[in-house]
Amino acid sequence: MANTQRYFIELAYDGTNYHGWQIQPNAVTVQELLEKALTILLRQPMAIIGCGRTDAGVHAKEYFMHLDVETMDHRPWTMDKRSLNALLPYDIAIKNIIPIHADAHARFDATLRSYEYHIHFEKDPFLNGYSWLLRDKLNLDLMNRAAAIIMEYTDFSCFSKSNTQVKTNNCKIAKAEWVETANGIVFHISADRFLRNMVRAIVGTLLMVGKGDMQPEAIRQIIESKNRSNAGTSVPACGLYLTEIKYPYLDEINNSLNQ
Known part of the structure; x- marks a missing residue:
């Protein structure tokens, strides 16, 4: 039986080496690396929604994204800050992982x-x-x-x-x-x-x-x-x-x- 849990993830990143937040063809972005790391960690394809776009070279001291994780009763999984940080480069840091209600939205709910x-x-x-x-x-x-x-x-x-x-x-x-x-x-x-x-x-x-x-x-x-x-x-x-x-x-x- 499958269940889905939505999470907010708080992170920070140095934007120097990235072509902004949003995935783009032929350019390395923050979103791309996060989705790859989450796919490895959770052993399922992951798509994330960010709180907004940042341009190439722009930094973020606080950034939020959300994702839905499908969990199976017979398959253990790990969703912890330390494990995710280990899969990311030095210039992207996970600060917090927060279980959130299913209709929470990182972009549209920001006031x-x-x-x-x-x-x-x-x-x-x-x-x-x-x-x-x-x-x-x-x-x-x-x-x-x-x-x-x-x-x-x-x-x-x-x-x-x-x-x-x-x-x-x-x-x-x-x-x-x-x-x-x-x-x-x-x-x-x-x-x-x-x-x-x-x-x-x-x-x-x-x-x-x-x-x-x-x-x-x-x-x-x-x-x-x-x-x-x-x-x-x-x-x-x-x-x-x-x-x-x-x-x-x-x-x-x-x-x-x-x-």
Whole structure:
């Protein structure tokens, strides 16, 4: 007799060596390696659903996926973090495996997603590939004024790649803020959803404000134009991190498992 159990798997990965999350022909992706490892571990073909796409070179400090595991009464199987990590390369790490209700969905149930973009100003070999080296002087106050204006809008067509086949370009941004750090600056942004390339395009546009190429209020004309060519250049992927995914039920489930 067969039974099916759905799991959420929390993981983190260094995106440097991967062509993003989603399986693609002729390119190595995070999803591809995870499905191969799970197929070996569980001894059955596995397909997984991720919480969203990340582009080539983008990192994830927190990422969730879900999968359904079919168990047979006569066939033992193992679904543990240590065994799965042993089958994965050093730059993909499983952090948690959570039994979840059958209709839970890693992509559609997420209520909030958060990203960070890291910039440093002095050459540092230990930040290479994990932060963008920028030598321009920036006005952080002006950049935060422009970021606050972005939060007044919902249609972000001007920051999206074209032909992405989404039903809407509307997003609800809950946070958009630049913060100074010991090594540079970090942009924090949270929203219910993001369009493809959206964060990197926003950062590139805000840097135009920081460099003095345009005033903060000019961001309104860019957004209202709904034209990608009016916004700034997308910044490199190396500084971008997916940092948090929120689900309405996950904290409660985690608390019950830890009791």
